[in-house]
Amino acid sequence: MSSDTTPGALDGLHSSNRRKLFQFNPNIDAGTLLQIVVILVGMAAAYGTYTSDKAANAARVAAVEKEVVENKTTVKESISDLKSDVKEVQRSLIEVNQSLAILKARPEGKK
Numbered sequence: 001m002s003s004d005t006t007p008g009a010l011d012g013l014h015s016s017n018r019r020k021l022f023q024f025n026p027n028i029d030a031g032t033l034l035q036i037v038v039i040l041v042g043m044a045a046a047y048g049t050y051t052s053d054k055a056a057n058a059a060r061v062a063a064v065e066k067e068v069v070e071n072k073t074t075v076k077e078s079i080s081d082l083k084s085d086v087k088e089v090q091r092s093l094i095e096v097n098q099s100l101a102i103l104k105a106r107p108e109g110k111k
Helices: 030-105
Strands: none
Touching: none
């Protein structure tokens, strides 16, 4: 097969005698209507998916916000418990320091 008799795939781009690669056809036929319907159905499906995902995300956010509020109250309670424990340890430390000071103040013979 020689290249003189077999038209190549790109011959339509360089030859002015052959038909153009793309032609504009102003007629509206069943194929055009079908393409429009497919595009509209695709857009509707994409919008439906978007709204359902948006609603699901809103529900997840609401659940996370509720959990954050619950955790915040738990953390506040834990912090207040820790503060009271620290105060109790401070009181005990003060008592130990006072007892130690009393013991140091005694003469060595009266133990």
